[in-house]
Amino acid sequence: MTHTHPRHQLDEVIHAPVRLSIMAALTAADRVTFAYLRDLVEVSDSLLSKQIGVLEAAGYVDVAKGYEGKRPRTWYSLTPSGRQAFGRYRQILQELLTSSTDDISS
Amino acid sequence: MTAMTIDPRTAAEEITRVSQRVHRTRWWGVAAALVMALFLAAFYTLTTAYPQATSAYVLPAVILCVGLLAFISWRRRAVHSTARRLEEPTVWASLGLAAVTIALKFFFEPQGLTPWVVLMGMLPALPFLVLAWRIARR
Numbered sequence: 270m271t272h273t274h275p276r277h278q279l280d281e282v283i284h285a286p287v288r289l290s291i292m293a294a295l296t297a298a299d300r301v302t303f304a305y306l307r308d309l310v311e312v313s314d315s316l317l318s319k320q321i322g323v324l325e326a327a328g329y330v331d332v333a334k335g336y337e338g339k340r341p342r343t344w345y346s347l348t349p350s351g352r353q354a355f356g357r358y359r360q361i362l363q364e365l366l367t368s369s370t371d372d373i374s375s
Numbered sequence: 376m377t378a379m380t381i382d383p384r385t386a387a388e389e390i391t392r393v394s395q396r397v398h399r400t401r402w403w404g405v406a407a408a409l410v411m412a413l414f415l416a417a418f419y420t421l422t423t424a425y426p427q428a429t430s431a432y433v434l435p436a437v438i439l440c441v442g443l444l445a446f447i448s449w450r451r452r453a454v455h456s457t458a459r460r461l462e463e464p465t466v467w468a469s470l471g472l473a474a475v476t477i478a479l480k481f482f483f484e485p486q487g488l489t490p491w492v493v494l495m496g497m498l499p500a501l502p503f504l505v506l507a508w509r510i511a512r513r
Contacts, residue, residue: 276383286381286389293390297397298453305452309396337448344454359390365383 276365282327283358287312287320292347292355295330300346321345329354401510403451404458407444408465408507412500414440415469419476420496424488458510468502 283292290310294301301309307317324330329351333344347355381389418436421429476498485492 284381284386289381289386290389290393293393294397294453297394298400299456299459301397301453305400309393340449362383362387362390366387 276361278361279365280354280358282323282329283355285320287316288324291317291320291324291345292329292351292358295345295347296352296355300333300344303343303345306345324351327351327354397453398455400451400453401455401458403447404455404510405507407447407451408503408510410440410443410447411469412503412507415473415503416497416500418496419473419499420488420493423476423480423485423496424492455510458506461506461509465502465506469499472501473499 283289287310291306294306294309303314303317306321307314310317312320321330321332325332328348331346331348333346335342335344414436418433422433476495479495483491485495
């Protein structure tokens with residue numbers, strides 16, 4: 270069976286509930302802290318770490334660990350390939366939404 | 376959203392939701408820029424207009440400013456690309472204008488709180504006002 274429907278082009282690394290939210294957050298800001306991401310996406314520390322690990326392994330996310338005074342801070346940002354991948358993902362998503370609206374109206 | 380799948384409409388809505396939440400955090404960057412602008416304008420204006428009277432207040436004012444900036448930095452959990460790109464050039468521009476203010480003060484030796492003293496005092500603050508505006512607009 271050939272996969273010609275646009276939904277088959279959706280990046281599976283991005284198209285998952287928590288990872289999608291992470292990518293959307295990192296696109297909107299240049300970099301965000303671990304704690305902010307966890308509260309924004311509303312998941313546990315361990316689940317967030319696991320999903321970020323998947324994005325990091327795919328080359329989409331950069332991790333920077335440092336200190337602010339004595340407080341350790343971990344910052345996340347998108348890599349250039351992550352930004353590109355998310356841009357493509359949004360394009361395909363838009364195509365899917367447009368085609369489903371056309372199907373309903375026709 | 377279910378555990379394993381998302382339909383495209385839900386995905387698009389989630390992207391919008393997250394983007395809007397993250398964009399709201401830019402106000403911390405705006406606050407930091409405005410604190411710097413206010414401090415610099417007040418510092419240069421008042422130390423030029425009333426050098427003797429304000430000398431005792433400089434250190435407490437600096438401590439207050441640093442304290443506010445530290446608080447904002449602690450609360451700031453997302454850094455936006457505009458802020459990251461413009462913060463360093465803003466600092467350099469402000470330093471340059473501060474040098475101009477000091478040079479003008481040296482050559483003209485202004486006395487008291489005059490409109491010229493206020494304008495001179497505003498110069499180093501201007502880059503931070505521009506930064507605040509650039510971060511605030513979407």
